[in-house]
Amino acid sequence: MPCCHRAARVAYTAPPGNAPAGTPRESSRLLDLFIGNLSYxxxxxxxAELLRPFGLIGRPRLAYHPRTGLPRGHAIATLASPASACAAMAxxxxxxxxxxxxxxxxxxxGE
Known part of the structure; x- marks a missing residue:
């Protein structure tokens, strides 16, 4: 199963003094996960307890119906890196x- 194919690696040129020009480095950026089919x-x-071992940042955000206030059965959670998000998905x-x-x-x- 492919994992985080869009967020796996981003190459950039290192600033002078840190590494030779043109040296590729792994980007560290946050990644949001969609968690669906949740029980009410x-x-x-x-x-939060389920995702904490994978580098959860902040709190997961459950989606609620605007009129009824009932849960919609899904949530969004932000993880520290694409690698930790891939591990959580797997x-x-x-x-x-x-x-x-x-x-x-x-x-x-938009989710």
Whole structure:
């Protein structure tokens, strides 16, 4: 299964004094994960505990219906690096939480 193919590596030229010009380096940027098929019983604390070993930054954000205030069954979580996001996707996609099998992928724009 391909993992974070768009965010895997970004090359840039190192500033003078740090490394020879043209030396590729791995970029460290944050990556959002979409976690779907959540039970209505799942809380942000449950997700934080599940994602903490993978470099969770901040708190996961559960989506709620604007009129009813009920959970929509998905959340967005920000992880520290593309590598940690790939590890989280591999470990958590298909894992059971509160009787539901999680669907975990890289978040798309507008989610």
């Amino acid at each position: 019983l799942t809380t942000e604390d449950d997700l 470990a958590l996609n298909g894992r059971e939480l509160h009787g539901r099998y999680l669907f975990v992928r890289e978040s798309r724009a």
